Amino acid sequence: MSDPAARIGKLVVVGVGLIGGSFALALKEAGRVGRVVGVGRSRENLDAAIELGVIDEAIGDAAQAVRDADLVLIATPVGQMPEVMAHIAPALGRSTVVTDGGSTKQDVIAYARRFLGAHFERFVPAHPIAGTERSGAAAAFPGLYRDRNVILAPQPETSASALALVRSAWQACGAQIVELDAKRHDEIFAAVSHLPHVVAFALVSMLAKRDDAATLLGFSGGGLRDTVRIAGSSPEMWRDICIANRDALITLLDDYVQELERARGAIQSGDGNALEGMFERARTARRRWLLKEPR
Amino acid sequence: MSDPAARIGKLVVVGVGLIGGSFALALKEAGRVGRVVGVGRSRENLDAAIELGVIDEAIGDAAQAVRDADLVLIATPVGQMPEVMAHIAPALGRSTVVTDGGSTKQDVIAYARRFLGAHFERFVPAHPIAGTERSGAAAAFPGLYRDRNVILAPQPETSASALALVRSAWQACGAQIVELDAKRHDEIFAAVSHLPHVVAFALVSMLAKRDDAATLLGFSGGGLRDTVRIAGSSPEMWRDICIANRDALITLLDDYVQELERARGAIQSGDGNALEGMFERARTARRRWLLKEPR
Numbered sequence: 001m002s003d004p005a006a007r008i009g010k011l012v013v014v015g016v017g018l019i020g021g022s023f024a025l026a027l028k029e030a031g032r033v034g035r036v037v038g039v040g041r042s043r044e045n046l047d048a049a050i051e052l053g054v055i056d057e058a059i060g061d062a063a064q065a066v067r068d069a070d071l072v073l074i075a076t077p078v079g080q081m082p083e084v085m086a087h088i089a090p091a092l093g094r095s096t097v098v099t100d101g102g103s104t105k106q107d108v109i110a111y112a113r114r115f116l117g118a119h120f121e122r123f124v125p126a127h128p129i130a131g132t133e134r135s136g137a138a139a140a141f142p143g144l145y146r147d148r149n150v151i152l153a154p155q156p157e158t159s160a161s162a163l164a165l166v167r168s169a170w171q172a173c174g175a176q177i178v179e180l181d182a183k184r185h186d187e188i189f190a191a192v193s194h195l196p197h198v199v200a201f202a203l204v205s206m207l208a209k210r211d212d213a214a215t216l217l218g219f220s221g222g223g224l225r226d227t228v229r230i231a232g233s234s235p236e237m238w239r240d241i242c243i244a245n246r247d248a249l250i251t252l253l254d255d256y257v258q259e260l261e262r263a264r265g266a267i268q269s270g271d272g273n274a275l276e277g278m279f280e281r282a283r284t285a286r287r288r289w290l291l292k293e294p295r
Numbered sequence: 296m297s298d299p300a301a302r303i304g305k306l307v308v309v310g311v312g313l314i315g316g317s318f319a320l321a322l323k324e325a326g327r328v329g330r331v332v333g334v335g336r337s338r339e340n341l342d343a344a345i346e347l348g349v350i351d352e353a354i355g356d357a358a359q360a361v362r363d364a365d366l367v368l369i370a371t372p373v374g375q376m377p378e379v380m381a382h383i384a385p386a387l388g389r390s391t392v393v394t395d396g397g398s399t400k401q402d403v404i405a406y407a408r409r410f411l412g413a414h415f416e417r418f419v420p421a422h423p424i425a426g427t428e429r430s431g432a433a434a435a436f437p438g439l440y441r442d443r444n445v446i447l448a449p450q451p452e453t454s455a456s457a458l459a460l461v462r463s464a465w466q467a468c469g470a471q472i473v474e475l476d477a478k479r480h481d482e483i484f485a486a487v488s489h490l491p492h493v494v495a496f497a498l499v500s501m502l503a504k505r506d507d508a509a510t511l512l513g514f515s516g517g518g519l520r521d522t523v524r525i526a527g528s529s530p531e532m533w534r535d536i537c538i539a540n541r542d543a544l545i546t547l548l549d550d551y552v553q554e555l556e557r558a559r560g561a562i563q564s565g566d567g568n569a570l571e572g573m574f575e576r577a578r579t580a581r582r583r584w585l586l587k588e589p590r
Contacts, residue, residue, distance in 0.1 A: 079567070129516050149514070191502055192515040196522045198558050201577040203494055206554040207486055208580030217584035219444070220487040221424050223525045224585065227491045230518045231581050235574035242562045242570060253559050257552055259501040263493050264548050267537045272374070275537060279530035282496040285503030286526050289512035290519070 008169065009034040012069040013055065014062050014084055016040050017234075018131060019101040020075030021054040021140025026173035028053075029142040038137075039065045049137035063091040071165065075101040079240030081108055085115035092119045097162045099124040103189060103237075104244040105153045105182040113155075124166040125153040125182065127189070128175065133232035146174035153182040190248035195256060197238050198249070200231040303464065304329040307364040308350065309357050309379055311335050312529075313426060314396040315370030316349040316435025321468035323348075324437040333432075334360045344432035358386040366460065370396040374535035376403055380410035387414045392457045394419045398484060398532075399539040400448045400477040408450075419461040420448040420477065422484070423470065428527035441469035448477040485543035490551060492533050493544070495526040 011027065013020040016038040027033040038055035039062045040046050046058035059065035066072050066088045074084055081102060092098065098119065102108045105125050112123045130148040132139065150170040154163050167177050180188070207213055217224075242249055259278075266274040306322065308315040311333040322328040333350035334357045335341050341353035354360035361367050361383045369379055376397060387393065393414065397403045400420050407418045425443040427434065445465040449458050462472050475483070502508055512519075537544055554573075561569040 129514065131516070131518070148516075188511055188514050191505075191511045192519050196498065196519045198555070198562075199494060199498055200522055201574045202554040202558050203491065203551060204577035204580050204585075205573045206551050208576050208584075210486075213580065214584055216483055216486045217580070219424065219483050220585060221426070221443075223426070224487050224491045226521045226524045227495055228577070228581055228585065229521045231574075231577040232586075233574075233578070235571045235578055238574055239567050239571040242558075243565050243567060246562050246565070250559060250563060253555060253562075256498060256501050257555055257559075259497040260493070260548060260552055260555075263497050263537075264545060264552075267493075267541050267548075268545060270538050270541070272534050272538060276530045276534040278500045279496045279526075279528075279533055281503050282499035282523070282526040283528070283530055285499050285508065285512070286523055289503075289509055290499075290515060290523065291527075 007034060008032060008070045008165075010037065010069045010071075011035070012037045012039065012062075012065050012072045014039045014065075014072065014074045014088075015076035015080075016046060016049045016055055016137045016140075017075060017135050018139040018144070019128060020073055021049060021137045022130075022142065022144035023073055023075070023101070023128075023169075023173060024054050025140055025142035026145055027169060030172040032169065032172045037065050037069070045137050049140075052137060052140075054137050054140055062088050066091050066096065068093060069096050071169065072096060072098045073101060074098065077234070077237040077240040078102040078104055078108055078244050079236075082111040082115055085111055089116050089119060092116070095122075097122045097124065097165050099126045099166045101126060101128055103127055103193065103241045105151075105185045107244040109153065109155060109182055120155075121157045121159045122162040124158060124162050125155070126166060126170070127151040127153075127185065128170070130175075131233075133230055135234045135237070143174070145170065148175050149178050150175040151178050151180050151185055153180055153185055186245050187248045190245050190252050194241055194245055194249050195252045197230050197233060198242060198253065199256070200228045201238070204228045204231045302329060303327060303365045303460075305332065305364045305366075306330070307332045307334065307357075307360050307367045309334040309360075309367065309369045309383075310371035310375075311341060311344045311350055311432045311435075312370060312430050313434040313439070314423060315368055316344060316432045317425075317437065317439035318368055318370070318396070318423075318464075318468060319349050320435055320437035321440055322464060325467040327464065327467045332360050332364070340432050344435075347432060347435075349432050349435050357383050361386050361391065363388060364391050366464065367391060367393045368396060369393065372529070372532040372535040373397040373399055373403055373539050374531075377406040377410055380406055384411050384414060387411070390417075392417045392419065392460050394421045394461045396421060396423055398422055398488065398536045400446075400480045402539040404448065404450060404477055415450075416452045416454045417457040419453060419457050420450070421461060421465070422446040422448075422480065423465070425470075426528075428525055430529045430532070438469070440465065443470050444473050445470040446473050446475050446480055448475055448480055481540050482543045485540050485547050489536055489540055489544050490547045492525050492528060493537060493548065494551070495523045496533070499523045499526045
């Protein structure tokens, strides 16, 4: 694997959903991959993946699938990664590079360190910052990663050649590579991704519990619809992420509840200035940092 | 005003923003209005409104503007409505119909009952369920109300002819009319609109306060961007709505914080089942009631 831009003869994707499937499709489109083998729990999803040309072959057993692989992408919900790693480790070859697509990094790195054994030096922790609220192989498309960031969190043990291969594969998908410390990664994404998901899930969940939910939601407009778009995301995947990143997430959840309590206090007491100040801070920050408008 | 589909000779719009401006443009496009007079606090915005053909004339004083008007739409933030109503009441003619575009109805009706005096029977409380996060006359466009709901909350005193005029004007804008009790209206929109705005404003406000806000938000993706789109809305307008509808909103805010605390508890204790159950309830409700997918 001395030339990182070399073709990946055999790619194994464990978990052929939006993330894993789009990686396979993008590498195929770039002419960077030979054979793609998919592994997954759902036969129906794997059949769809073959039908759609996302993978070339489905193999039920991950350990069997990874034999002779050049690259293995573990793209399951993070809660399943320890089991996958423990299962494939004995079957991994001496030059097979392993990477992941998990939204949390400290826990995945700890699992890999524990379960991949000597193969840990060829494990490259990664997190592509892309996705939609849709899931499954049918949601995959080759352009998902174009101009998106992929975070890599290499460890002291990570070999340069393994890092170069994963880096070049994501670049072939059109992505930009950003290296981040794993702890910092988890703090950042707790704030800009994991917390917003909890915010959206909890909002719809609370409204859905009401007896008049159908009536209420029938009157909703585009505002609510956009606010809770990400509440359409995979419950299992987000359950795992929230629990994996619990420390950073709980700190932020507490800060958020405090901010809501501040808003509540201002509304209750009719303190228009305090309320308008909070709303104005939000509007300004959104313009400056989310829309990246000048000023 | 016996023929409700008659042309509105003179329309006065107090507050020429997204809501008022789009109403004027839609009626113009439908050939339903003669002259449109705009009233507002900002000369710059009124000049833009004339320039863009949203209004034909700007008059600084609302009382002077409403003389001989067939229809007056008050489309200011709801906090300004009592002052506007008190100011125009003495100048209103005996056949002038007054309506509003406020997002809360009980408070606006109470103001109108108090400040419009004998003209209250020609006041038609209304709330068009449309809008974007943009504001000002430049944001107005004639298609804003096409296929959207407009809620009317007529009172026992409301005259049939005034109601018919307002109903037909909104229908000419392409909107569908729904009549609702004012209290029920306020409860429903506290849930599907006012609460989501507070949720979004508070989320960005909390993140914006951090020293590392620029870095954090620089890593955000489409998920956060959609979740907080409505945090780009007018702080003044939303300050007024939240305070006007405080009772219904605070009840819902408390329910929401409780739901977040439930999520926090499940995350803290690693109770994946509870967390997944909440997320699944949200995803199902979104599909069923927000996307209106079958099943």
